[in-house]
Every structure is written in structure tokens, then in C-alpha cells.
Amino acid sequence: MSPFDDEWSWDNENPMKEVALARLRQLAAHEVGHTIGLAHNFAASTQNRASVMDYPHPKLFVQNDTINYESAYDTAIGVWDKQAIKYGYQLPSNDQSEEDLLKAIIVENCDMNLLYVTDADARPVAGAHSLAHLWDNGESVIDAFAKNLFGSEK
């Protein structure tokens, strides 16, 4: 992504600009999430970017001897984000209590196998939760490392 050639300009289409803008969009969504009450979910990166509330490492891979940046950052909010917003903001229907609505949303989350691991379980030195890594990708940090390093699944 070196910008040190004669063709480089912020005004031109270039991967560096696209990756920078994608990161800013993701960060803006993350900060809006905090503003409306969402906490970090560091397990989201193990579930196909289920939340903007994780700390995303850019997804990069080697393709034809070049680094591919096309999926560096997600461009949408995740399924976890939608469920968390439903939990916090959806109103019950006329024939439903708030308690029943919240229980139903939790059951949906369980049915979708959504995971939630926040700061208290991810940041302390003793918080060695296997899914709570920050700045990671994939179901397994080891597999993701191997994929990024070698450009394949293993």
C-alpha cells in the first residue's frame, strides 16, 4: 500500500484510501454503538464479524503475490448488534409483556449461538477467555494467524 509512486494521490482511487475509509466507517459505527448503550463484544470476531463492537483486525490475504485488502473491514453492522438493539429498544406488542419480549430475544440469541464476551472477561490479566482476543479474526486465533501468514486455511 505504499503511496510512494508517481500515480499516488488521495484523489485517485487507491486501496490505501479505501481501507482507511472502511476503517473510519467501522470505527464510527462502533462509537455510535457505545453512544446508544452497547458494550464491547470481543467474541464477535469469532462469529463472522457479528458485531461492530469488537476490535477488528483488518482481514488481509495474499492473492497472486499481492496483498488483497477487499475485505479488510466489514461494511455493515452485525447480527449481534441488531439483536442487542432489539433487546434495548424494541417495545413489546400489545399482547406481550416486556419480560416475555426480552426472554424471547435471549432465546433467539441462543438459537443463533451468538456469543458475548466483554471487557471484564477479556482485558484482565486473568481473563484468558479463548474467544476474547482483541484485534483478531476467525473462529481460532491460531487458524487466523496461519491463514493470514500463509494465505490459506492452514
Ligand SMILES: [Zn+2]
Ligand atoms: Zn469501544
